[in-house]
Amino acid sequence: MKYYSTNNKQNTVGLKQAVLKSLPADKGLYMPERIGVLDPSFIDGMRRLTFQDIAFSVAQCILGDDIDDETLRGIINRSINFDAPVHHLTDTISTLELWHGPSLAFKDFGARFMAELMSYLVKDDKEQLSILVATSGDTGGAVAAGFFNVPNIDVTILYPKGKVSPLQELQLTTWGGNIRAIEVDGTFDDCQALVKGAFLDDDINQKQNLSSANSINIARLIPQSFYYFEAYKQRQDTSKELVFAVPSGNFGNLTAGLLAKRMGLPVNRFLAATNSNNIVPHYLATTSYEPRPSVQTIANAMDVGRPSNFSRMMDLYDNDWSRIKADIEGYYYDDEETRFAVKYIHKTYDYVADPHGAIGFLAAHQYLQDHSALQAIFLETAHPAKFLPVMEPLLGDIDIPEKLSDLRSKEKKADSLSKEFVEFKSYLLS
Numbered sequence: 001m002k003y004y005s006t007n008n009k010q011n012t013v014g015l016k017q018a019v020l021k022s023l024p025a026d027k028g029l030y031m032p033e034r035i036g037v038l039d040p041s042f043i044d045g046m047r048r049l050t051f052q053d054i055a056f057s058v059a060q061c062i063l064g065d066d067i068d069d070e071t072l073r074g075i076i077n078r079s080i081n082f083d084a085p086v087h088h089l090t091d092t093i094s095t096l097e098l099w100h101g102p103s104l105a106f107k108d109f110g111a112r113f114m115a116e117l118m119s120y121l122v123k124d125d126k127e128q129l130s131i132l133v134a135t136s137g138d139t140g141g142a143v144a145a146g147f148f149n150v151p152n153i154d155v156t157i158l159y160p161k162g163k164v165s166p167l168q169e170l171q172l173t174t175w176g177g178n179i180r181a182i183e184v185d186g187t188f189d190d191c192q193a194l195v196k197g198a199f200l201d202d203d204i205n206q207k208q209n210l211s212s213a214n215s216i217n218i219a220r221l222i223p224q225s226f227y228y229f230e231a232y233k234q235r236q237d238t239s240k241e242l243v244f245a246v247p248s249g250n251f252g253n254l255t256a257g258l259l260a261k262r263m264g265l266p267v268n269r270f271l272a273a274t275n276s277n278n279i280v281p282h283y284l285a286t287t288s289y290e291p292r293p294s295v296q297t298i299a300n301a302m303d304v305g306r307p308s309n310f311s312r313m314m315d316l317y318d319n320d321w322s323r324i325k326a327d328i329e330g331y332y333y334d335d336e337e338t339r340f341a342v343k344y345i346h347k348t349y350d351y352v353a354d355p356h357g358a359i360g361f362l363a364a365h366q367y368l369q370d371h372s373a374l375q376a377i378f379l380e381t382a383h384p385a386k387f388l389p390v391m392e393p394l395l396g397d398i399d400i401p402e403k404l405s406d407l408r409s410k411e412k413k414a415d416s417l418s419k420e421f422v423e424f425k426s427y428l429l430s
């Protein structure tokens with residue numbers, strides 16, 4: 001099957017190029033030309049299926065032409081090897097916990113699946129594939145865990161020295177093997193500039209087969225559709241229609257939900273829930289799209305002022321505001337409201353939600369006040385222990401899962417570089 005660029009539908013490539021090159025030259029984003037639709041009887045029968053069985057059928061809707069069944073099953077069984085449980089808070093509000101993977105954030109779904117898919121796509125190539133990724137925190141940990149020990153691929157992670165949390169740093173720097181970390185004496189933007197420079201450098205490209213684990217890669221989006229089906233399967237009341245509240249930054253998660261709906265999942269509506277970076281809620285309320293520099297909030301994984309997947313959302317609705325508006329409602333909350341929600345959820349339901357999930361809860365709660373015949377599931381996108389400096393002043397001590405606390409006994413291994421490109425270049429070529 002072909003993948004087209006959202007900037008020009010005539011500009012198409014095959015799966016391998018869409019995944020390994022990540023971005024079309026015209027700076028659009030790749031979209032699948034066709035999205036398969038699942039039979040209603042499949043959806044009604046999901047309660048008898050495992051998450052992996054469901055994921056396999058959903059993946060076939062897009063990848064079925066390019067990947068044989070046995071290979072696709074293998075990719076799913078190795079990458080989606082943890083649960084996505086729904087936890088009920090009230091009769092009508094539940095949360096989908098997406099933090100049961102190795103790095104404790106939903107980004108594990110995309111990163112692990114992409115790692116397995118890339119490994120399959122390069123299996124007959126003679127050259128080793130080298131992934132370069134710059135991270136400000138969460139993405140690097142998920143990518144490292146996803147690509148660790150994947151054959152024929154090595155990963156170089158660049159992070160800004162002293163600007164990621166101590167636990168996040170250990171999630172990047174304790175792997176060894178095919179994963180190496182570089183602490184750059186600079187900012188996240190400097191790290192990104194080094195990665196970009198490498199992609200544009202002839203000497204490096206002649207010697208190495210480079211690829212990126214960028215968040216706009218279509219391979220990261222596809223597996224995020226799986227858990228919307230898994231959540232629907234676990235909904236508490238089969239007589240009520242379902243809305244999903246999605247805490248959003250770059251809108252990959254929400255776009256994956258829209259794909260799930262295209263594949264036949266009965267979703268009444270999606271709630272686009274943001275922090276003060278309310279570009280998309282503003283668009284939905286006014287028809288006017290006004291990207292702007294992001295502002296810092298306590299839900300910092302959603303501090304995005306120019307949401308990269310917006311062009312995919314527009315593409316799915318042929319740029320028609322009224323059609324988008326029929327499927328998506330926008331909500332946004334400031335830090336004070338977010339802190340209130342974290343405390344409220346804890347006090348009222350004895351549940352610890354992280355700041356991103358708490359924003360999803362607020363949207364779900366607000367929407368149900370006007371739509372009492374519905375039920376809502378909000379996505380809990382990361383484990384609260386990843387945000388101790390925000391959580392502990394609100395709730396006191398937070399339980400730290402072993403996956404995080406075990407890291408404290410491991411040794412950090414990182415190379416140090418300045419932000420000068422010449423130095424990075426000779427490092428890559430040596």
Ligand SMILES: *Cc1c(COP(=O)(O)O)cnc(C)c1O
Nearest residue numbers: 248249250251252253301381382
């Ligand atoms: C990345 C991230 C988000 C935002 O997801 P998008 O797909 O970019 O909208 C939300 N919460 C957490 C914890 C994240 O790491």
